[in-house]
Amino acid sequence: MKIIGIITVLLSGTIMIFSTLDFPEWGAPHSPANTHLSVFYIKNSIKDTSVPNIVTAILADYRSFDTMFETTVIFAAGLACFLLLKNFTHPKKEYALYRHIPTGITLKIKKTADLSDDTKLFQPIDSTWVPFDLVTRTASGLIVPFIQIFALYVIAHGHHSPGGGFQGGVIFGAAFILFAISYSLRESLKIISEKTAAILSCVGVMIYAGVGLLCILSGSNFLDYGSLSQILFTDPVSARSLAILFVEIGVGVAVTGVMIWLYYNISSSGKYNQGL
Secondary structure (H helix, E strand, C coil): CCCHHHHHHHHHHHHHHHHHHCCCCCCCCCCCCHHHHHHHHHHHHHHHCCCCCHHHHHHHHHHHHHHHHHHHHHHHHHHHHHHCCCCCCCCCCCEEEEEEECCCCEEEEECCCCCCCCCCCCCCCCCCHHHHHHHHHHHHHHHHHHHHHHHHHHHCCCCCCCHHHHHHHHHHHHHHHHHHHCEEEEEEHHHHHHHHHHHHHHHHHHHHHHHHHHHHHCCCCCHHHHHHHHHHCCCHHHHHHHHHHHHHHHHHHHHHHHHHHHHHHHCCCCCCCCCC
16 A cells, blocks of 8 residues: 555656646746736736735635635645544543642542532643643733734735735634643633634635625626625725635634644644643
């Protein structure tokens, strides 16, 4: 089986390398990208979309199909990693670890013992427990909200300045992962569960596709944002700008959900009962 995989990779790589021989040289001034596409986008992006960030206008409007399927690929990759990493058959332990809050002592207690998880004296901890660090928790508690606000800014202003849904989603997901590392996997699961992260991944793709369906219902083509002017009560150019914001939000939600979903599985070996 391994030999078949190696042969498949070598053949695919050879075909891809051979196909690049027909490409124009890197930075060639007479290539189609420099003589036709770049000039068109530079001249018409602001006029057509009212979006100063040409890159965002290209990705979320002119190439909206491509970007939607990129978002779908991210979701599919997250789903594939979940199926590979998730431990569906891990055995249940006969004991649990608790930290005695007043003294900080770690105790191994049988699960048959009458001890509530939400007691004020004992805190459930992971088998790979890191000692309680007040400085780390306090610092992350102060930093995480600002990181999240910055992530929302990057998403909201992605069509006017550098940024967008992919970048903002990564920042927002990283902020939540910082919280999970600083506190514990158990605490982070109370805020966003595994199922919620998976649902967010789906919702992000559905938001993007939903904008395209609204375009069809408005009597135009899929992801032809200009027709949304009837719903948004604005001119077609402004409607395209607003629609770009909507799809960027969808991308951000999908990327955030996938990042959190991946972290849960990687940090706990797919068991969700212990983490970093």
